[in-house]
Amino acid sequence: MEDLKFYSDALFDLANKVNAYFTAIYIGEEPFLSYCRDKNKENTLTEILSLLIRKMYTSEELIEGFGTEYAFAEGKDFAIFLLRIKDDIFVATIIDENPNFALLKYENEKLSKKLIDKIEDIKNLKGSKEQQEHMEKEEIPSEIEQLEESLKEKEEVPSSKEISEEEIPYDIENLEEVLSNNEESLKEQEKVSEKENSSKIKNLEEEISTEQKEIEEKVPSLEEILEEGEDIPVEEDILNELKQEFIKEIGPVGKILFNTHLKNLGKITKKNLKLFTDKLADEIPEEERKLKFLQEIKSIIKGGNKE
Known part of the structure; x- marks a missing residue:
C-alpha cells in the first residue's frame, strides 16, 4: 500500500501544479489511479480518455511504425493532454481554466520520469488490486448466501402477524363480500328508515291537523x-x-x-x-x-x- 501511496501523491502533485480538473494513470485503456475535482463526473471522464487511448492504438495499427508519444486537444475553456510514459502506460490530464500546452507537457513529462522505472511495479499493483477486487466479489456472494439462509430460517418461524392472519375466518375476497353485503344492508336500512320517518312525519302532521281542528272547535266563535x-x-x-x-x-x-x-x-x-x-x-x-x-x-x- 506504501507503493500505491507513492503514485497517488505523485498524481495529486501533478493536479496541483497544473490546476487539473481531472488526471489519471492508465494501463492500456483501464485507469489505474485517478483524481477528479468533481467525483460525480470522474467515471464519465475516465471513459472518455479510455476512448482516446483506444483511438491512439487504432492509429498505430493502421500505420505501421507509427508511435504516438502524446495527444493534445484544446478548446476555449479546456485542454486534454495524454502522454505515453512507456508501452501501454499513460498519464492523462484535463484542465478547465487557461489551457497552457507548455506547462501541461512539462509537468506530465516530470511525472513520466518519476514513473518510468516503476512500470513493472504499476502493473503488479494493478494485478494486486484486481485480485483483491475479485476476492471481495467472491466474498460478497458468500455473505449474501449467509444472509439468505438467515432470512429463510426466519421465514420458517411463523410470525405473530401470520398466526393472527390464520385465525381470521375470512380471506380478503370474503371480507370484501362481507363489506359489500354490509353496505347493501345499510342502504336497505336507510330506505326503511326514510319510509318510517316519512310515515311518522305524515302521521304527526295529521295529528297536528286534528288537534288544531279540535282546538278550533273548542274555541267559541x-x-x-x-x-x-x-x-x-x-x-x-x-x-x-x-x-x-x-x-x-x-x-x-x-x-x-x-x-x-x-x-x-x-x-x-x-x-x-x-x-x-x-x-x-x-x-x-x-x-x-x-x-x-x-x-x-x-x-x-x-x-x-x-x-
Whole structure:
C-alpha cells in the first residue's frame, strides 16, 4: 500500500501544479489511479480518455511504425493532454481554466520520469488490486448466501402477524363480500328508515291537523261568545277596551270613527255587538291588522263575559 501511496501523491502533485480538473494513470485503456475535482463526473471522464487511448492504438495499427508519444486537444475553456510514459502506460490530464500546452507537457513529462522505472511495479499493483477486487466479489456472494439462509430460517418461524392472519375466518375476497353485503344492508336500512320517518312525519302532521281542528272547535266563535239574540247592554268597560284597541290599530282618527258607529247603532247590546265590531273592522284597510283586531276584541269580549 506504501507503493500505491507513492503514485497517488505523485498524481495529486501533478493536479496541483497544473490546476487539473481531472488526471489519471492508465494501463492500456483501464485507469489505474485517478483524481477528479468533481467525483460525480470522474467515471464519465475516465471513459472518455479510455476512448482516446483506444483511438491512439487504432492509429498505430493502421500505420505501421507509427508511435504516438502524446495527444493534445484544446478548446476555449479546456485542454486534454495524454502522454505515453512507456508501452501501454499513460498519464492523462484535463484542465478547465487557461489551457497552457507548455506547462501541461512539462509537468506530465516530470511525472513520466518519476514513473518510468516503476512500470513493472504499476502493473503488479494493478494485478494486486484486481485480485483483491475479485476476492471481495467472491466474498460478497458468500455473505449474501449467509444472509439468505438467515432470512429463510426466519421465514420458517411463523410470525405473530401470520398466526393472527390464520385465525381470521375470512380471506380478503370474503371480507370484501362481507363489506359489500354490509353496505347493501345499510342502504336497505336507510330506505326503511326514510319510509318510517316519512310515515311518522305524515302521521304527526295529521295529528297536528286534528288537534288544531279540535282546538278550533273548542274555541267559541264571536257569535257564540255574544250569544246572539240576547238584548243585554254591553258593559262600559268592554266598550272602552274596544275603543282603545281600535285606536291602536287605526290611529287617532279611530276615536272619531268609533264614536260615529256607536252613535249610528245607538245602544250597543250583545245582539248588535257583532255588527258594531264588523263595522269597526271594515275601517281597517290592511287585512292582517283587521284579523288581528278581530282576534283581540274576541279576547276582550270573552273576558268580559267571564266576569
